[in-house]
Amino acid sequence: MEEKQPSQFKQEWEAKKLLKQAKKKAKKSLMDRGHGRKDASKMINKAIKNIVSDNRPQRKAVGRGG
Numbered sequence: 427m428e429e430k431q432p433s434q435f436k437q438e439w440e441a442k443k444l445l446k447q448a449k450k451k452a453k454k455s456l457m458d459r460g461h462g463r464k465d466a467s468k469m470i471n472k473a474i475k476n477i478v479s480d481n482r483p484q485r486k487a488v489g490r491g492g
Contacts, residue, residue: 449474 449470456466 445474 452470453463453466456469457463461469
């Protein structure tokens with residue numbers, strides 16, 4: 427017999443739940459290190475955006491004609 431695949435809705439719901447928990451834990455960790463609430467949220471959202479877009483943060487070229 428074939429195993430039942432979990433529904434797409436359930437998978438999305440669980441993924442969102444895990445992401446929310448991870449963000450909350452990261453925010454608490456940053457706040458414990460002395461960052462403000464809004465700064466911590468901005469840092470977390472920027473990190474997630476970098477992961478999702480699969481791009482590293484862009485750096486300006488060093489050297490002549492920059």
